[in-house]
Every structure is written in structure tokens, then in C-alpha cells.
Amino acid sequence: MDVGFIGLGAMGQPMARNLAKAGHTVTVWNRTRARSEQLLEAGGRVAASPQDACRGDAVFSMLADDAAVESVFFGHEDLLGALGEETIHISSSTISVAFARRLTEAHRAAKHALLAAPVFGRPSAAEAAQLVMAVAGPSEAIARCRPLFDALAKKTVVVGEAPPAANVFKLAGNFLIGAALEALGEAFTLMRKSGMDPRVFYDTMTTTLFAAPVYQGYGSLILEEKYRPAGFTVGLGLKDARLVLAAADIASAPMPLANIIHDHLLTAMAQGRHDDDWSSLARVVAENAGL
Amino acid sequence: MDVGFIGLGAMGQPMARNLAKAGHTVTVWNRTRARSEQLLEAGGRVAASPQDACRGDAVFSMLADDAAVESVFFGHEDLLGALGEETIHISSSTISVAFARRLTEAHRAAKHALLAAPVFGRPSAAEAAQLVMAVAGPSEAIARCRPLFDALAKKTVVVGEAPPAANVFKLAGNFLIGAALEALGEAFTLMRKSGMDPRVFYDTMTTTLFAAPVYQGYGSLILEEKYRPAGFTVGLGLKDARLVLAAADIASAPMPLANIIHDHLLTAMAQGRHDDDWSSLARVVAENAGL
């Protein structure tokens, strides 16, 4: 397929490369051109302008936040206006539900197909085409883009017809991870303050009741207090905690555990640990116990 | 080995039976005699008196709470006084850390060996000898009792030399499960209030990032809102939430997530749902969102 890719950050870069490797014609654009050029060797093509990337069968956008998507699609670059008549916009950015609704509305008004397709996985999973992808939008558009998803993800799930549902899905998933971090932080702290080494607990739980990647991977980081380099920073974790609470607000659904995650990340932020891994919210828990 | 068993409840009954099946000589005692007699067909022997069950190589106690253990070991029956000189007391009850310390102190003073050996697993796991057992106490005593543990558990982990450590371990494990219930409850509620069916989310998460028994089993109960019959009741969950908070208090370790679990179980209790499964704390979360 002929596909554009807007936004070549830590996730976008390997995703675009995998699309090219899978044989698709990929036209990339990034605000700083240097990142685009790295795609050339993988067979990608650098767009002359952002508009230029929006005229194939589909165009992915993988940007930092609401503001970035707003600026590129509604602001100066006006990519919404530049979309080809048949081009499907696949929005993979982690954005707010409110903005996802606005994006949906704007595409509908302009008669463009929009899919929301946020992903789960760290850059290494993107590299290995092992992402988990949650897609929502018109089923016919999803069907047409299936080959693209297959080039990126080990698993693609269809969440619903309304694009914002995929954003809720993504935020709920990140919340579930944050909840596991908080739980591990509290359990390990209880043990350390009770004079115990939490390692036996970690080993036991992650091979029995909690034998799952999140507990195994993050549990090990928390056990070792290895918060640098970050796979996903406190800053990004806090952004997502805010988004999940905003989604909960819209839905009138109190989420007290999300509040705790948010507050602990906010403390980490206030203490200048913006760039530590977000699993370091467990460090806030430990410090609150005097460790 | 020659082993006694005090307390034949939903867990104790199958545990005693498995000891007998494994070829050990088992002498059981229960406050209501009827339960003891069920052991006869498995080859067990009914003790003439509780003291009678305390004179072999080891004696298990599997009782409801601090008060039950206190009454049997320190009160009227005075089993601490009745312990044979070489008999190792294996305490498998889920008790408070404070009481575990007192129990430890009393055994030390009376020169008796004490092991704390609480278990993870529901009655069906006890039946199948598939428990996970956390043992703490003198390593020599642990070594001697190993054949007994092997008859009960698929995995036995040694937590430390001080018996109360195993109680902290058990409480921390139950806390981790409660945290997962709360997290699932909040995530599913967010979805339902956002107009989505949480099933796709459940299916995705429990086959990828959270592909672990706790999320799979309890997630399904919460999804179906199937809170009867209870595998583990609100009442028992609340008891454990209190114990973990008491342990945190002793250790000076704030556990805000444990507070939430406690409060939601307390609401379920206050609403008369004592006998629902403790995963119904997710129902409190849902009701707080108007569902």
C-alpha cells in the first residue's frame, strides 16, 4: 500500500521502518528533517512537505500529545485539509478522549475516514513488530488497513466503530500497568520495612499468580531500583495519568487508584525526577515510608 | 511422618486428606467432631482430644483468625503446653503480624519449634495439592517438614528464619490480588461508562501484558459480575485487608492502595454483601460511577 507517516519519534521511527520492510511504499515526514532521512535506507521516501505524506491509501500520525496533533492537523500545516480524498488517517498518538472526539467530529465533517490505532509496547517491541494495537473506526476502513497493522503488531484488536473508544482502551491499559507499579511498590515497601528482602516474594509471585510480563519486567526494575535509563519516563506516565483521569471525568467514573498513581508521579515530577522511568513511582512509595 | 492437624475447615480438610494420602500418619482434631470423621476414610485418625494431636513429629494448625489460634493455643485447650518435646508446630492460619510475633515469642520461651506456613490457593487448589506455600522459621525444622509441604503444595518457598515474615509474605500476596481487583474494577467501569463493552479489553490484556491467573480468573468474575458463590468472601477479604493495614502500621509503611481496597470491601460489608466473592469490590467501584 501507499502510506504516509507523520512523526518519527522513538515509536514512529521503527514503525515506519517496519511498514517499509513489509513492502509498503512509505512517505515520511518529521518536524526535524534529520529523523526522516534515517528512513531512506529502509526504503522509505522523505516527503517534500507534510501535505505530501497525506495523499496515499493511508497516513499514520504518531505525535506527542493533543497539542502536537492539533497543530499539525488543524493549525498551520492543516493536514486535515490536505488529506487525499481516499486517504485514511490512522491516528496512533496517545491523546485525550476529548480531543479524540473533536478529531472524530472534524474528520466526519470533512468526510475523511479516521481510525484511532494506539499501541502498547516499548520501542523495542515496535522494532520487533511485536506491538499490541487497539483499533477503532469504520470496519471497512479497518479491513483495508489490516496489512499495515500486520506489519507492526503481533496482535491487533478491534475495539469498536467510534475512534475515541480505542483511546479509552489505550488509557485503560496504561492505567492497569500503573496500578501494578503502585501495588508492587507498596508490597515491596511493606516487606523492606518489615525487615525482609522482597526478592523471594518477587520470584514467587511472578512465577505463579502474577506470571505476566508487566509484573516480571517492571517488578524487576522496582526490585533493583533501576530507574535509569527510562523505558517510559515519569513525564510521559504523568501525561497518561492525566489523560485517564480526564477520560474518567468525562465518563463520570471515579478512579481513586488512578488518583494515587497520578499523585505519586506528580511527586516524582515535583522532586525533579522527570526523566526517571515511571516505575519510580514506587520510589515515592518507599520514601513515604522513610526509606 | 506422624503429624497432627488442628482445624478442618474448607482448606484444612483437603490438606489433612492429602497428608494422609501421601502416606503420613495423620491425627486430626476439629472443634465440631463431624468434620474430623470425614478424614477416617482417607486413612486419618480422629484425636481423642486436641492435645492428642500435638505429640507427633509435627502438628499443623489451620484456624480462622488470631482469636481462634489464641483460644486453642493459649486459652482453655492450652495446646502450647501440650506440644510434644520434639513436635514442630506448623501454623498455616492467616493471622496478624502482631499475633505472629506473640506466637513466636511464646514458642521460643517454651522451647518449641514454630514454623509459619500460610498458603496461597483456593479450596480446589488445596484439594489438588497445588497450593503455593510460604514457610518461615528455623531452617532445620523446615528441612525436617519438607515431606509434609511436598504433599500439599506445588511450590514451597522459604521466606526467612523469623516466622512472622511468612505472615507478612502472605498478606502482601493477598494485597497484590486485591490491588488487581480494584484496578480491573476501575478499568472496566471506565469502559462501561464510556459506552464500551470491556470484554475486548479483558480478552486482550489477559492474553498479553496481564496473561496471569489472577487477571484471567478474577477478571472473568468481574466481567460477568458473577459474585456468587464466593470462592473467598467479602468478609474474609476485609479481614485480610485489615491485617495488611495493621502490618503496614507496625512497619510504618503507608499503603494508600490498601486503604482503597479496605474501604471498598467495607462498603460491600455495610451494604450487606458479606458473603459475595471479594472480587465484588469492583461492584462498589461501578456503583460509585452510577452503574
Next chain:
Amino acid sequence: MDVGFIGLGAMGQPMARNLAKAGHTVTVWNRTRARSEQLLEAGGRVAASPQDACRGDAVFSMLADDAAVESVFFGHEDLLGALGEETIHISSSTISVAFARRLTEAHRAAKHALLAAPVFGRPSAAEAAQLVMAVAGPSEAIARCRPLFDALAKKTVVVGEAPPAANVFKLAGNFLIGAALEALGEAFTLMRKSGMDPRVFYDTMTTTLFAAPVYQGYGSLILEEKYRPAGFTVGLGLKDARLVLAAADIASAPMPLANIIHDHLLTAMAQGRHDDDWSSLARVVAENAGL
């Protein structure tokens, strides 16, 4: 003085009237003209257009929220553009800190003086010119507007030079009230569930340690469970809870008690009690205890 007044809601109406009564020339504008005309008998003048109200010595705006202020000052009506060269804009609306910053910036760029002057008090206090007013902005502009404040408030405090400080001040004040509601709700519930009548407690506390208007007034509402008619609705309380949490987010200051207030109001909202008095967050507390 010659003063305009934009927004004649439950608070704006009596405030504009008091300005007129104090001898100022008042030109009012409201989106629905009927409300403006009620001012005529108090000696006010109805503006031909909103712009018309913005050309005297000062113009108050007292609008519902960020969106209303944005629409009137930056949107279609473009009142920022219509401000007289010497006209001081006195913003009394309860708005977000982020929007207050933007408003400040826009006035600075357009070389107009802006004062933030949110008020504490219910409509009855506005009526009686007994408001408490928190003012922030250039001290010279504050000095010039002093006669206006004196016509409205029993007490005017100067919070600082930067207008958004007054908005933080207002939100912090409302938070303090919300905290008292939550505290009273929990204390009364504890008593009722302990088989006691909380009235003696209310009487004792509000005449000794807590002998202050907030505890006396709201305490009585909660005691009587008299949540209709609302002095200040759940909907408005929730709006303010969101604003205080947004301000806390900007300041990197975790506010766990504000989270609780927010969540209880959100539950009231989810249960369809939008129009009850916000002190009914105590009802959510009571229901969580099975009352």
C-alpha cells in the same frame, strides 16, 4: 465611576445593582436581554451591545466558566478588542489558572489593565454587599477600582500583582470549604453508624473549636440532609474541584483530599444529583457506609 458589567447571573445581578446603588454609572450586558432590564429600576443602563459596556473606567465580567469568558473576550464578541483605552477589566469569574494566565497574557499584549477579582459568598451575600473579594493585578489599577470593591464586599484582600494569583486564592478557598464538607460528612456518618445522633456533636463543635460560618451553615444542611434547594450545586462544586486539581497539576502539588472531594462529587453527578447542593457529597459518604 463609569462601569460596565458583563454577565448578570445569580451573582452578577445583585453585584451590578449594588454598584448602581452606590452611585456609580452602571452599563450592563447579558446574553439574554431580559436579565439586563431588571437593572433599569436600580438605575442601571442597558448596553446596546456588549462592546458598549466596555468603554468606561472599568468593566466587570462575571461569567460561568473558561468557555464563556473565552467566547465573549476572544471569540465572536471580541471584547478584548473593544476595551476602551483606559478601561480596566475586572474579571470576577471563577476560571482555571491556565486560562487566567492566558487572559493575563492577552491583556498585557493588548496593553489593557486586568484585575482578577473573584468573590466568596452566596447570592444572599452578594445582595447584602457582604462578599469577600480577592483581588490581584497592578496595584495602581486596584487603587483606582477600590470604590467599586467597597460597593460589593465587606472585605477586599489584595493577593498579589499577578492576576492568576487571585484565581488560585479563590480555588483554594473553595477547596477549604469542600474539605470541611467531607470532614463533617465522615464524622456524622461515623456517629450515625455507631448508633448516635450527630446533633450533639454538631452543636458542640460549632460553638467551640469550629465556631465558624462554614461549619455552622453547611454542618446544619448535612445534619438535616437538606440538599434542596441548592445554594451552590453539585455541578458547580465539581467544576471547582476540577479547577483546583488542574491548578495543583500545574503547580506540581499533589492534593489527595481534593481528589476525595472531586470523586464524591463525581459520584453524586453520576447518580443524577447534579442540582443538589454540593454539601450532598456527605450523602455519598453516608451511602458508602450503607446508610
Next chain:
Amino acid sequence: MDVGFIGLGAMGQPMARNLAKAGHTVTVWNRTRARSEQLLEAGGRVAASPQDACRGDAVFSMLADDAAVESVFFGHEDLLGALGEETIHISSSTISVAFARRLTEAHRAAKHALLAAPVFGRPSAAEAAQLVMAVAGPSEAIARCRPLFDALAKKTVVVGEAPPAANVFKLAGNFLIGAALEALGEAFTLMRKSGMDPRVFYDTMTTTLFAAPVYQGYGSLILEEKYRPAGFTVGLGLKDARLVLAAADIASAPMPLANIIHDHLLTAMAQGRHDDDWSSLARVVAENAGL
């Protein structure tokens, strides 16, 4: 009247002295005799034995906690057994509701009159006979002891017929104070992190909406961060937070705000600030915001 007094700590000492000053015959006993002798100059009499203090018209006990009351009344000294036939026991200690129930039961079984009469006020208020006293028990006994209460308190309120009700009352009152500390801590922190001096806010609120002793007194301590010397320590505050949560547990009444107070005091404790004033829970709030 002829009255005994057991426990001459920071509160008991001035209370016993005021009883003597009011013309009552006071017989005091304290575990360390030195404290008793200070009463001599006020006209008090030092008991030869604790039993000796229990034979007049009434005997006050003002002890540190459940354990102290248990040891003196049920343990070695067995004061319950030593009570004169007509002697009314007035328990002023801050004890748990569970223990208050047990105390009530034991007095009923032994046919002795028990009044619970905990007090509000710091040692300086005790000195000045300006306490607020909450009394519960048989109304006839209350009537007989009225002259004693009048010698101690500026206000005595009758809470009910069941003694434990007064203990709930006392704990709820302390909770209300703790809630105000938390609220002030969060509000001041929000301001400081927003670049503002919270003093104007303090001055405004404590002369208007919150013009009450608790906000004025504690607000000033928090503003100045003056946490030494303590009027009431973190250790004592934490003890009371535990008691209120235990009372809530018994009553099946979730108290999320009490959890926050407890957790912040626990952090202060874990950081070694046991002897700071309990208003320093505001310091934990500030540190969580990076201050």
C-alpha cells in the same frame, strides 16, 4: 465531693489541681510518685495505694491508652475490684471504642457505675479549667458528678447513656481537627507552589469563613512551620488516627479522609518526627510537592 484521680500526666495534673481548688477532697495516684506530690500544695492528698484512690464518690482515670487502662483496672492493680460500692468511675482517657465497650461490660458485670468523659483541649486549657468535656453514661451518675465537671470544663455536653458514645465523640472531634490540618496543608502548599505567600489567605480565611480557633491556631503553626515544641505530638496524633479508623471499622463506615491523615502522620513517624507537633502532617504534604 470526695474524689480520686489516677494518672497525673500533662492533662491529669492540672485537672486534679482544679478539682482541689474547687473545694473537692482529692486523692491522687500516679505510677511515678513524684508527680503525685506536686498536688500536695494544691491541697490534694497522695494515695497510699491506687486502691486507696478508688473509694470516694468518684474516681477519674486519665491514662495514656488502652494498655495503661487495662493494666491498672484489669491487671495487677485490679482497680475494678477495688472500686468502692458507690464510687463512680469517670474514664477520661482517649481509648479505643472496642476497649470502651469492654470496660463498660466489665463495670456492668461488677455493678459499678462508669462514665466516659474524654476532654478536648491542650494542657493550657486544662490549667485554665477551660476544657470541653463529652460525657456519656447513666444520667443519674452524670447528674451526681456535675460539680466535678464544672470544676474542669467551660462546657460539658452529654452524649448519651452508653459510655463508648463519648469515646466515638472524642475521636470524631480529633478527626475533624486532623482534617483541618490536612486541608490547610494542601491549600498552603498549592499557594507556595504557585509562587504565592499563603499568609494573606490565612489572614482572610481565619477572619471570615473559617474564623474558628482550630484554623486560627493550627493555621498559624503550619504557616510558620513551627512544629516544635509540640502541643500534641505526631505520635499521639497517629494513635488517635488509628483509633478513629478502628472505630470506623467497627461501624462499617469508610473514612477516606481519615486514611489520608493517618498515612501522612505515619510518614512523619517513619521519617523520625515522632515528637513534632501533629500539625506537621502539613510538612509531609509540602514535601510531596517537592518543597
